[in-house]
Amino acid sequence: xxxxxxxxxxxxxxxxxxxxxxxxxxxxxxxxxxxxxxxxxxxxxxxxxxxxxxxxxxxxxxxxxxxxxxxxxxxxxxxxxxxxxxxxx
Numbered sequence: 001x002x003x004x005x006x007x008x009x010x011x012x013x014x015x016x017x018x019x020x021x022x023x024x025x026x027x028x029x030x031x032x033x034x035x036x037x038x039x040x041x042x043x044x045x046x047x048x049x050x051x052x053x054x055x056x057x058x059x060x061x062x063x064x065x066x067x068x069x070x071x072x073x074x075x076x077x078x079x080x081x082x083x084x085x086x087x088x089x
């Protein structure tokens with residue numbers, strides 16, 4: 001019986017999840033930012049064209065908020081899982 005946190009089952013370390021390559025993390029974050037900016041831009045276009053008469057502006061801003069919250073939660077999960085680490089200067 002092991003009492004420590006690190007148990008191994010057939011060579012798998014529970015405390016050391018496989019790290020995602022930094023390039024993949026950067027690509028995911030950049031794509032999320034592009035989606036957020038595109039949604040914000042489309043909300044502006046809908047606001048100008050429709051003059052606020054339709055709900056397309058509200059829908060675009062709702063998508064932007066959803067993407068922002070998802071990105072924030074993804075960054076928190078990535079930090080918690082050890083996929084990203086803070087820089088020390």
